[in-house]
Amino acid sequence: MSLLQFSNISKTFGETRALKGVDFDVREGEIHALVGENGAGKSTLIRILAGDFPPDTGSMMLAGSPLRLLHPSDALAAGIGFVHQRPPFIADLSITENFLLGLPYQHRRAGLIDWKAQHRECEASLASLGLSVDPRTPLASLSAHQRQMVALGRALLRKPRLLVLDEITASLSEPEVRTLLDTIHKLRKRGVSVIYVSHRLEEVFRIADRVTVLRDGRRISTTRLDEMTEAGLVRDIVGSDMQDLFAREDGPVGQKRETLVSVQGLCDKRLTDISFDIAKGEIVGIAGLGGSGRSRILRMIAGASPRTAGDVLLEGRPAAIGSVREALQEGIALVTEERSHDGFVETLPIWQNVSLPWGNRFRTKGFLNLRVEQRKTEEATRRFSVRMPSINASMLALSGGNQQKVIFARWVLGPVRLLLLDEPTHGVDIGSKTQIYGAIRELAHEGRGILVVSSELEELQALCDRVLLLKDGTIIDELRGADISKDAMLHRLLSSSDNTKVAV
Amino acid sequence: MTIPETTDTPPNTSARSSWIGSFDTASATPVIFLVLLIVGFSIAEPAYFPTRENFVTILNDGALLALLACGLTLVLIVGEFDLSIAATASLAGALATVLITQLGWPVPTAFLVVLASALIIGAFNGVLVTVLEIPALVATIGTASLLDGATLWVTGNSVIFMGFTDAFVWYGSWRIAGLQAPFFYLLVLAILIAIALRYTVTGRHLYATGGNRAASRMAGIRVNRNVLLAFVACAVLASITGFMYTARQGSLTPLFGTSMMLPAYAAAFLGYVTLANRRFHILGTVIGVYIIGTGTLGLLLIGAPAYSQQLFAGAVLIAATGGSRVRNLLRK
Numbered sequence: 001m002s003l004l005q006f007s008n009i010s011k012t013f014g015e016t017r018a019l020k021g022v023d024f025d026v027r028e029g030e031i032h033a034l035v036g037e038n039g040a041g042k043s044t045l046i047r048i049l050a051g052d053f054p055p056d057t058g059s060m061m062l063a064g065s066p067l068r069l070l071h072p073s074d075a076l077a078a079g080i081g082f083v084h085q086r087p088p089f090i091a092d093l094s095i096t097e098n099f100l101l102g103l104p105y106q107h108r109r110a111g112l113i114d115w116k117a118q119h120r121e122c123e124a125s126l127a128s129l130g131l132s133v134d135p136r137t138p139l140a141s142l143s144a145h146q147r148q149m150v151a152l153g154r155a156l157l158r159k160p161r162l163l164v165l166d167e168i169t170a171s172l173s174e175p176e177v178r179t180l181l182d183t184i185h186k187l188r189k190r191g192v193s194v195i196y197v198s199h200r201l202e203e204v205f206r207i208a209d210r211v212t213v214l215r216d217g218r219r220i221s222t223t224r225l226d227e228m229t230e231a232g233l234v235r236d237i238v239g240s241d242m243q244d245l246f247a248r249e250d251g252p253v254g255q256k257r258e259t260l261v262s263v264q265g266l267c268d269k270r271l272t273d274i275s276f277d278i279a280k281g282e283i284v285g286i287a288g289l290g291g292s293g294r295s296r297i298l299r300m301i302a303g304a305s306p307r308t309a310g311d312v313l314l315e316g317r318p319a320a321i322g323s324v325r326e327a328l329q330e331g332i333a334l335v336t337e338e339r340s341h342d343g344f345v346e347t348l349p350i351w352q353n354v355s356l357p358w359g360n361r362f363r364t365k366g367f368l369n370l371r372v373e374q375r376k377t378e379e380a381t382r383r384f385s386v387r388m389p390s391i392n393a394s395m396l397a398l399s400g401g402n403q404q405k406v407i408f409a410r411w412v413l414g415p416v417r418l419l420l421l422d423e424p425t426h427g428v429d430i431g432s433k434t435q436i437y438g439a440i441r442e443l444a445h446e447g448r449g450i451l452v453v454s455s456e457l458e459e460l461q462a463l464c465d466r467v468l469l470l471k472d473g474t475i476i477d478e479l480r481g482a483d484i485s486k487d488a489m490l491h492r493l494l495s496s497s498d499n500t501k502v503a504v
Numbered sequence: 505m506t507i508p509e510t511t512d513t514p515p516n517t518s519a520r521s522s523w524i525g526s527f528d529t530a531s532a533t534p535v536i537f538l539v540l541l542i543v544g545f546s547i548a549e550p551a552y553f554p555t556r557e558n559f560v561t562i563l564n565d566g567a568l569l570a571l572l573a574c575g576l577t578l579v580l581i582v583g584e585f586d587l588s589i590a591a592t593a594s595l596a597g598a599l600a601t602v603l604i605t606q607l608g609w610p611v612p613t614a615f616l617v618v619l620a621s622a623l624i625i626g627a628f629n630g631v632l633v634t635v636l637e638i639p640a641l642v643a644t645i646g647t648a649s650l651l652d653g654a655t656l657w658v659t660g661n662s663v664i665f666m667g668f669t670d671a672f673v674w675y676g677s678w679r680i681a682g683l684q685a686p687f688f689y690l691l692v693l694a695i696l697i698a699i700a701l702r703y704t705v706t707g708r709h710l711y712a713t714g715g716n717r718a719a720s721r722m723a724g725i726r727v728n729r730n731v732l733l734a735f736v737a738c739a740v741l742a743s744i745t746g747f748m749y750t751a752r753q754g755s756l757t758p759l760f761g762t763s764m765m766l767p768a769y770a771a772a773f774l775g776y777v778t779l780a781n782r783r784f785h786i787l788g789t790v791i792g793v794y795i796i797g798t799g800t801l802g803l804l805l806i807g808a809p810a811y812s813q814q815l816f817a818g819a820v821l822i823a824a825t826g827g828s829r830v831r832n833l834l835r836k
Contacts, residue, residue: 304722328724342722347715347783348708356712357723359705367703410723 002061003028003193004049004162009058011044018044019055020217026162031184031194033208033225035201036237040214042197046166049195050082051075063161081160085167087151091140096122098139099154125153129183145176152183156192163187164195169203170291174472181207199289201233201494215239230494238490257281259315260449261418266300266310268293271473274310278418278449283440285452285460287489288470294453295337297470298420301451302334303327314417328357331417337426339403344395350406351377351391358414380409384439401425401432408439419443421452425459437463457486469493534778534791541795545802552805560682566797567686568745568752572761573768573789574694575741580772580784581701582734583714584633584640589742589768591651592625593761596746598655601756605667611675618743625651626739630732655758665755676751686748690790693741698786710734711783767796770817777824795820 006024010017019041026032036042048055051069060067062078069075075082089098096115099122107117122135131149139147148168155163165184169177184194184207196208204211205225213220213236220236257279266274271293278284288294299305301312303321312319312332319330327333336342344353354377355362362373378391384405388398395403404424411419424440425433440463444450454460460467467484469477469492477492479485546554572589579586596618603614625647632643678685701707712720713730720727745764750756774795775788799820800813 324722325724325726334722336722342716342718345712345715345719348712352708352712356708356720356725359708363705368705368708370703 005061009055022219031208033196033204033211036214041217079161081155081163083151096135162193166197262313283450285464285467333411333416334420337423400427418449562797564684566793567690570793572745573771575738577789578734579738587644588648590761590765591648592742593746595655596743597750622739622743626736630735634728659758673754676748770821
């Protein structure tokens with residue numbers, strides 16, 4: 001019998017049709033996995049269920065009666081609980097306080113909160129999930145996994161009939177995942193239905209009864225997992241249509257190129273023995289799932305994240321990468337993912353953002369030559385076709401794509417040999433995307449080495465001469481030239497390792 | 505080169521402007537406000553306000569406050585606060601007085617000792633904020649209290665007026681054409697700082713540090729060094745202010761600096777809000793001080809009570825900040 005039934009749900013944001021007539025149902029006591037690529041419509045569906053916004057069309061039923069969700073509190077009142085990848089906790093407050101955040105304190109003594117009883121109750125709730133901690137300690141002392149359990153316990157406090165788990169294992173290690181999956185199994189025995197959203201297909205096979213695949217806002221399939229193969233599931237997720245936007249531009253193949261960078265045995269807490277070379281003029285990509293540590297590899301090479309071992313050789317000579325400043329002096333620059341966070345300085349005009357690392361190059365007799373600086377920075381922005389009111393304008397007057405082009409202009413202004421790109425088209429419109437791809441190829445043609453991290457596999461397919469596949473904290477494989485396809489990357493990243501077959 | 509030149513980039517005029525022309529034209533806004541204020545009072549009180557003596561008085565009386573506020577501006581530019589500027593000025597005055605009047609030291613030597621203490625105070629604040637990562641508000645309140653304690657200890661918490669030598673007093677009171685020494689110190693130092701902020705790499709980096717630390721770090725800028733530098737420069741300017749203030753007065757009242765702190769902040773913020781793109785800058789701060797000075801004197805002359813300086817500074821600050829906000833809201 002169906003607990004939750006979505007019929008013909010559609011949702012459009014501006015020009016984008018996020019969901020197109022999706023049917024979706026969850027049975028009583030079922031664990032139902034919801035899978036699909038980024039942008040397939042999973043989060044839109046979940047957010048409709050959470051009451052964040054209503055669908056444009058379609059109907060929703062819960063346990064046989066119509067479900068009206070106008071506000072997040074409606075979903076909670078209807079008995080739907082949510083646990084997200086990063087629970088919104090306040091790290092300085094105690095575990096109990098976070099556990100009850102926004103909920104009434106039940107235990108009172110003469111109107112005042114009876115902390116002893118509250119702590120005891122919190123401790124008992126968490127213990128039933130297998131987490132034994134002192135609830136008086138600040139939440140900050142908990143690991144990601146333990147926080148996840150607190151979030152789960154908190155969601156269970158309201159005794160939900162349906163629990164939505166949204167990418168909750170993304171930052172967890174394998175043993176932690178196992179504990180969490182055991183807990184979910186126990187919950188199902190208590191009669192709780194679960195919607196399980198995940199990128200990790202092996203988990204889906206381990207835990208779920210049925211799986212629904214979304215792609216481009218449509219429901220592709222809903223299948224019992226014991227009737228589904230991993231290959232079939234991947235095929236449903238990936239589809240076969242490929243857009244022109246991501247057409248590959250293969251250069252002359254087989255020519256010998258001089259090695260520019262040699263990364264040797266890079267390690268940190270969760271990455272082990274990351275080693276690879278990049279030749280001059282080569283674009284190398286790193287493909288991995290969210291939380292795999294892709295970005296940290298870039299940050300380590302750029303001197304922005306600590307490493308526990310490993311070296312970076314530039315043309316055979318060890319490069320000093322103890323800090324961002326040192327790495328920059330070696331000619332290693334990082335374009336970060338969150339431009340407004342650590343990409344540009346919004347209080348400085350565009351031209352000063354372009355010249356930011358290169359002040360010394362515009363100095364004559366100790367003073368900045370602003371005229372030369374403005375001319376050179378403007379030339380650099382023109383190279384990347386930045387659309388801007390003027391070089392004196394604020395960065396905030398630019399679109400995301402143009403902001404990114406300004407950052408690119410910054411790095412061609414100085415002697416950068418290795419350019420590290422973290423999600424180079426994050427928050428960039430389609431039109432600018434092709435221009436940015438053109439710019440990246442251009443920068444490589446001029447002899448720089450380029451290392452790209454992207455969660456859009458089409459992007460890697462379009463750009464890269466080689467793609468490194470990152471899984472379980474290390475590089476498991478490498479694809480070259482025409483072998484690079486989204487299919488191939490996804491197959492290798494999603495399928496369980498060759499020797500440990502899927503076990504349910 | 506295969507990246508096509510764009511056809512859609514609009515022609516750019518501002519980048520081709522001269523050095524003078526590229527100086528923010530918006531910097532004129534606080535100047536216009538000051539001029540309007542002067543014109544207003546001149547119309548209201550044509551006989552008594554627009555006199556040479558009054559303008560000289562305003563320039564002389566505001567100079568040391570402006571010097572203090574310039575130092576503060578540097579700290580504000582890197583995105584921090586310094587609540588120890590008043591205490592630093594007080595201690596500088598006390599040290600100089602005790603060394604010169606009671607121990608008989610030569611004035612230049614005493615001045616060097618005061619500068620050395622400023623370096624220590626500034627570095628202390630800078631280390632608390634950058635290395636120990638104590639929020640600047642908290643750290644500098646602590647420093648201020650320590651310094652005030654030291655001042656009271658050094659002076660025995662009593663007014664000192666004996667033993668002020670002519671040589672000492674001269675440093676704060678020589679005149680050219682009616683204008684007193686502090687005004688010229690301000691003129692020189694403010695111009696030097698303004699040039700450094702605009703035309704040196706360090707100046708640019710101070711602004712970048714205040715604008716976005718994470719982004720500055722990713723551009724290879726030594727953020728902590730800049731913050732430390734700003735605190736040191738601020739303490740040095742506060743100490744010069746305290747030294748010259750005491751010399752000009754010819755007597756020392758312990759903790760005299762305290763009354764200068766809030767006006768210094770008001771002036772810096774006044775300079776900040778009057779600029780279209782909202783940034784702290786030296787010209788704005790100096791003009792801010794003189795807006796407060798002009799308003800205060802003008803109000804006195806049209807019959808307002810003596811405590812009107814605080815009222816005027818507070819009212820102008822809130823009106824300027826709130827006014828631009830209201831304008832933005834109306835635009836939406």
